[in-house]
Amino acid sequence: MSRARLAIGALLVVAVAVVAAVGVAVWRDGYTRVEESVDAPRSGEAASNPLYVLKLALQRDRVQVQARQRLALGLHPLKPRDTVLIFRDPRTLSADDAKALLAWAERGGHLIVRTPPLHEQLGESPVPVLTELGVTLLDRSDVADEEELRSGCVGVYERGLEAQSQFCGGRRFYFYNSDIEPAHAWGDEDSAYVYARFAHGQGHVDVASDLDFLSNDTGSDNPLLRGLRFSDDRIAKPANAALARQLLAPNYRAGTVHLIYAAEVPSLWKTLIERSWMAWLPLLLWLLGWLWLRMQRFGPLRPAPALERRSLLEHIVASGEHVYRYGYGPRLYEAARRAFLARLRRRDPYAAGLDGEPRVALLAERFKSAPALSADEIRDALTPPLAREHTAFRTRIATLIRMRNRL
Incomplete structure (x- = not known):
């Protein structure tokens, strides 16, 4: 091999080494290694329990708490200083369970229930626990404008923060048929009430228009939907957390808090949108492309040709x-x-x-x-x-x- 070729090869090796050294220097100078936390989709109980965050918060505050989907009084006997929160519709309670809960509340228990959802017509049908307390529920036929009833929010005020709207879509109620006056009530006779606490024997029964302020987001497996944050943990708001603490005040740390919820089973369409978008999105694009190819030319519509008449x-x-x-x-x-x-x-x-x-x-x-x-x-x-x-x-x-x- 001639000296000229050796010199050219040496120059190429040196040039490649210089370029590599410059690239490594630029990389180290322009980029730094950092740690980033990415929220993983919720799974297990966190994906089905809307009171999971409340359960964790109570455990952090050294409160004994149990969360389950069914009341199951036979498997989970209640003690006199316990608290039972029925997050779901009270109409799902049986007549025997309702009587047992009221009898337990007379012995010092604290029962928290909500009113049925507003979008359903109740009529004269009784509602467990609420009917026994003499609570009169406001029905859709009792108001002239249902939208006005739905938008009738109340403000929850926290020092230094803006007022948070609460109980916007809940069913309000009256208690003029009740034998006792509530110890605390939120609302008035004109627009009905959204919350009331009744003394029941040695215990208490709380009635709320809804309990959505205690809920958390059960999460989504779709990273796009998680990034857009269509929903959030409502219990994490300071005003809602303070309201939850006041709601649980009577027997706080005195006994076990039983959180009774209905597991949130997503609908078929929600499951398809969140978990099967890798399949339906390409199919949708293919369908739109096929429609584009089959579409007639742009412009005014041509009149239909006259058909042969055989009348x-x-x-x-x-x-x-x-x-x-x-x-x-x-x-x-x-x-x-x-x-x-x-x-x-x-x-x-x-x-x-x-x-x-x-x-x-x-x-x-x-x-x-x-x-x-x-x-x-x-x-x-x-x-x-x-x-x-x-x-x-x-x-x-x-x-x-x-x-x-x-x-």
């Missing part, structure tokens, strides 16, 4: 016009007259047996109801028209058809 009635009209045009009008009139007389013989044989003026008088008496036909019109209709009298021909044919249809 039987049009053929009959055309045949009649053709026959009349060639001087066979008397035959058309005679056919209409025979059709009238044939039906007259079936419906009124006596009138059909007459002739001349007696028949005309009898038919005029028969057709005197509105729209009435005079004797002159009937007489003209039964008399053949003169040749080429187009108006008389049309009038007689029309009168014969009218009389035939009215028989």
Whole structure:
């Protein structure tokens, strides 16, 4: 190998080494290693329990807490200083469970229930626990404007923070049928109440318009939806956390807090949107592309081409016009007259047996109801028209058809 080639190879190696050294220096100078925390999708109880964050907060505050989907009083007996929070619709409680809960509250327990959702019509059907307390629920038919009832929020104020709207979509209530006055109530007689605490024996029963301020977001497996944050942990707001602490105040740390919730089972469409978007999104794009290819040109719509007409009635009209045009009008009139007389013989044989003026008088008496036909019109209709009298021909044919249809 010549010295020139060796020199060129050495220069190339040096150039590559210099470029690599410069690249490494630029990389180290422009980039730094950092740690980033990414929220993983919630799973297990956190994905199905809307009171999971409240449960963790109570555990952090050294409060004994149990969270389950069913009340199951046989498996989980209640102690006198316990607290039971029914997060779901109270109508899911059986009559025996409702009586057992009220009897337990008389011995010192603290029961927290909500009113049924507002979008359902209750009517006169009783609601467990609430009916026994004498609580009267406000129904959709009790207000003139349902949207005004839905938007009737109340403000929760926290020092140094803006007021948080609460109980916006809950069903309000009255307690004028109750035997005792509540120890605490939130609302007024004009717009009804959103919260009330009743003393029940040695314990308490709290009734709230809704308990959504205690809930947390159960999460989504779709990273796009998690980034957009369509929902959030409502219990994490300071005003809602303070309200939750006041709600649990009577037996706080005195016993076990039982959180009874209904597992949030997502709908089929929500599951498809969140977990199957890798399949339906390409299919949707393919469908839109196919529709684009099959779409007609842009511009004004062209009128539809005239279709061939094969109406039987049009053929009959055309045949009649053709026959009349060639001087066979008397035959058309005679056919209409025979059709009238044939039906007259079936419906009124006596009138059909007459002739001349007696028949005309009898038919005029028969057709005197509105729209009435005079004797002159009937007489003209039964008399053949003169040749080429187009108006008389049309009038007689029309009168014969009218009389035939009215028989």
